[in-house]
Amino acid sequence: MIIYGRKTDNRNGEPYKLVLAVWQNDSSDPGAIWSGSIQRLSGKRPDVTDSPPFRGRKFWLRQSVKLDVNELNETFANHLNVKEKE
Numbered sequence: 001m002i003i004y005g006r007k008t009d010n011r012n013g014e015p016y017k018l019v020l021a022v023w024q025n026d027s028s029d030p031g032a033i034w035s036g037s038i039q040r041l042s043g044k045r046p047d048v049t050d051s052p053p054f055r056g057r058k059f060w061l062r063q064s065v066k067l068d069v070n071e072l073n074e075t076f077a078n079h080l081n082v083k084e085k086e
Contacts, residue, residue: 007065015043015061023072036075038068 004021017040023033044064 005069016040016065016066018068018072020076021036022076034076034079038072040064040068 004019006019007015008017008019009015017037019037021033022036029074039072045067048060048063048067
């Protein structure tokens, strides 16, 4: 199994776009792939606030990325649970 994660600027040149891709391949069959991404056009999650105000942009950017990484991981884990039950 190969897991690939990447954080880049989004298409507006602002932070950020997160991509998580996971694939499994066996030489005898095509394998399986899952991919998900989150892009924030404004540069941050709407649920991350600017308070306390003294923390600034770096703080809310880190918070946004942290929450989005957790959301991507959770989405992938839920996908695995659904596939396992099928």
